[in-house]
Amino acid sequence: MTRAGDPALSLAQVVRSDRGRLIAALIARLRDFQLAEDALQDALEAALRHWGRSGLPASPQGWLLRVAQRKAIDRLRAGARDGRRIADLTLLSGEEAAEWAAEDIPDDRLRLIFTCCHPALDPKSRVALTLRTLGGLTTAEIARAFLDREPAMGQRLSRAKAKIAAAGIPFAVPGPDLWAERLDSVLTTIYLIFNEGYLASSGAEPLRGDLCEEAVFLARLLIYLRPKEPEAEGLLALMLLTDARRAARIAQGVLVPLEAQDRRLWDAAMIAEGLALLDRAMARHTPGPFQIKAAIAALHVQNADGSGTDWTQIALLYDSLLRMEPTPVVRLNRAVALAEAGALPAALREIETLAVALDSYPQFHAARADLLRRLARAPESDAAYGRAIALAPTSADAAFLRARRSARVKVQADTDIPVLGQKKAEQTPGPSPTGRYEANDQNAPSPSRPK
Numbered sequence: 001m002t003r004a005g006d007p008a009l010s011l012a013q014v015v016r017s018d019r020g021r022l023i024a025a026l027i028a029r030l031r032d033f034q035l036a037e038d039a040l041q042d043a044l045e046a047a048l049r050h051w052g053r054s055g056l057p058a059s060p061q062g063w064l065l066r067v068a069q070r071k072a073i074d075r076l077r078a079g080a081r082d083g084r085r086i087a088d089l090t091l092l093s094g095e096e097a098a099e100w101a102a103e104d105i106p107d108d109r110l111r112l113i114f115t116c117c118h119p120a121l122d123p124k125s126r127v128a129l130t131l132r133t134l135g136g137l138t139t140a141e142i143a144r145a146f147l148d149r150e151p152a153m154g155q156r157l158s159r160a161k162a163k164i165a166a167a168g169i170p171f172a173v174p175g176p177d178l179w180a181e182r183l184d185s186v187l188t189t190i191y192l193i194f195n196e197g198y199l200a201s202s203g204a205e206p207l208r209g210d211l212c213e214e215a216v217f218l219a220r221l222l223i224y225l226r227p228k229e230p231e232a233e234g235l236l237a238l239m240l241l242t243d244a245r246r247a248a249r250i251a252q253g254v255l256v257p258l259e260a261q262d263r264r265l266w267d268a269a270m271i272a273e274g275l276a277l278l279d280r281a282m283a284r285h286t287p288g289p290f291q292i293k294a295a296i297a298a299l300h301v302q303n304a305d306g307s308g309t310d311w312t313q314i315a316l317l318y319d320s321l322l323r324m325e326p327t328p329v330v331r332l333n334r335a336v337a338l339a340e341a342g343a344l345p346a347a348l349r350e351i352e353t354l355a356v357a358l359d360s361y362p363q364f365h366a367a368r369a370d371l372l373r374r375l376a377r378a379p380e381s382d383a384a385y386g387r388a389i390a391l392a393p394t395s396a397d398a399a400f401l402r403a404r405r406s407a408r409v410k411v412q413a414d415t416d417i418p419v420l421g422q423k424k425a426e427q428t429p430g431p432s433p434t435g436r437y438e439a440n441d442q443n444a445p446s447p448s449r450p451k
Contacts, residue, residue, distance in 0.1 A: 007051035011044065014060045019136040020221070022061060024108035026068055027115075028171060033133070033161040035072055040064070042071035061105055109134065110225040111171050113218075117186040118169050125160040126189045127196075132157055134221070135214045145196065145211055187235050187290060190218045194239050198246070206255060206396035212243050233281035234291035240274035241297035243267075255400035258300060271301050292321045311341035328357040336367050344375055362391035366401055373405075381405075 019040075026036035043064045057063040116129045124146070131137045137145075143153035163169070174182040197211025219236040223229065248261035256262075278294045296317050299310055318334035332354055339347035348371045351364070358364035369384035385405040392398035 007056065008048060010056050010060065011047050011051065014064065015044065015136065018061050020109050020112070020134045021105060021107055022065055022068070023133055024112040025065060025105055026072070027112060027133075028106070028108040029069065030072055031171065033164060034158070035075060036068075037133075038075060039068040039072035042075075043068035046071070065105060107225070108171075109221060111173055113186055113222060113225075114173055114182055115164060115169060115171050117182075117189045118164070119182070119185050120167055120169060121160055121163060123189070123192060125156055125163075126185070127192050128153060128156055129160045130189055130218065131193065131214060134218060137214070141210075145208060183229070183231065186222065187231060190215050190222070191235060191239075191290075193218070194243075198242060206394045207246060207250060209246065212239070212246065215239060216243065228284065230281040230284040230286045231288040231290050233277050233284075234288060234294045237274045237277035237281065238290055238294035238297055240270045240277065241294060241301055244270035244274065244301065250396060253396055253399060254403060255396050257400075266301070274298070275302075287320075289321055289324045292317055292324070296321075309340070311337050315341060328354050329361070329363075332358060332361075332364055332367060339367075339371055339374075344371055347371055348375065360391065362388045362393065362397070362401075365391065366404075370404070 023036055023040055026040060027033060030036050030039070046067055047060075047064060051057070051060075112133060113130070116133055117126045121129070128142050128146075131142050131145075132139065139154045139157060140150045142148075142157075143150040146153070148156075193211055194215035197208040197213075197215065199206075216236065216239050219232065219239060222232050223236060226232065244267040245258070245261060247267070248263065248265035249256055274294070275298055278291070278298055281291050281294070296314055299314055299317075303309060315334055315337040318330060318337055321330050322334065332351065335347045335350040335354075338350065348368070351368050351371065354364060365384050365388035369381045369388055372378075372381035372384060382405065385401060389398050389401045389405075392401060
């Protein structure tokens with residue numbers, strides 16, 4: 001034992017850096033999410049008392065794991081009056097005396113990630129359970145992030161843990177036959193966390209930086225645990241290239257569109273890391289949707305003054321994304337790229353085909369309103385803006401849309417840019433940032449990212 005340092009501060013540092021690893025190790029032994037959480041909480045309370053009297057142990061992580069196992073044994077014994085789980089008690093009792101060095105604690109977090117993000121759980125439960133177990137957020141913090149009541153979020157977490165046990169969801173990394181499907185569930189869960197932080201779905205705050213940071217942490221953790229996964233690298237690149245603009249995204253409580261942001265506020269180091277990750281993912285020659293989205297984000301940040309964004313290239317990237325994710329939202333984003341490239345009527349025609357599928361989606365009405373305004377169809381534009389404002393998820397979104405509706409705009413002429421990947425014979429787009437998506441040819445040679 002050592003007397004150096006504040007025990008409460010030392011414990012907080014251990015919890016922040018190692019809670020995920022400790023909880024994963026306990027779940028691997030106990031095969032019970034709730035028992036593992038309760039036992040670790042008991043150990044943390046014991047640490048505050050014991051470390052204050054006796055000083056910091058040589059291996060705080062090993063001490064916590066050993067004491068948590070003892071606390072789990074106590075809880076099992078208290079509930080084993082009918083003789084159930086005796087085998088569990090015997091197994092744990094054999095390990096009770098062992099105290100692990102920090103570097104010797106098995107790292108079971110990859111197994112934990114895949115368990116928390118199992119497709120048998122609904123998406124919101126996956127997000128909540130991942131934030132609770134791997135992110136270390138409390139139930140109250142998760143509830144606040146999603147504007148739920150704490151008891152309701154607690155019940156959601158309890159149901160998710162019970163479903164894992166009842167359905168026999170394995171605490172394991174999936175095999176090769178299920179790897180792609182299960183990895184997609186993990187990546188999608190992490191991206192949902194990020195989007196809830198960067199594009200809040202409700203409430204007064206349009207940005208929740210803590211959720212953005214948790215998502216980036218989880219993506220880094222996944223890459224650390226499973227290196228050389230190009231889609232994981234693509235996801236992290238996408239989030240970094242997007243989050244780098246966070247400081248410039250809000251001004252006086254109003255959202256600032258990309259083209260009007262003060263680029264001096266962008267995080268240059270984060271952008272550089274994101275671009276390097278994208279290069280690394282492209283070099284693996286295994287294309288995927290998160291790499292394409294990262295490539296689109298890269299095209300948005302590579303011009304210092306925002307001029308010269310290659311919107312035709314972005315539209316072509318959306319063509320590639322549509323082949324992998326043929327969703328109405330991707331089609332909407334592709335139509336917006338067409339509009340920015342100058343093809344306003346063509347873009348509006350494409351957007352109008354999405355009216356039924358995206359009627360409750362505020363971004364659809366905002367994009368339609370903007371195109372109608374630029375085409376001098378003011379009454380229709382005002383009505384569309386009204387619908388978008390009524391559906392706006394946050395007050396900042398609504399304020400942005402009201403300002404957009406009242407702003408003057410230069411009416412633009414149409415240029416002949418086709419819809420949904422049909423390009424004129426003489427059109428020769430530049431190399432795609434993903435390195436694999438050249439117009440409609442997915443087998444094109446891999447150029448480097450455009451500078």
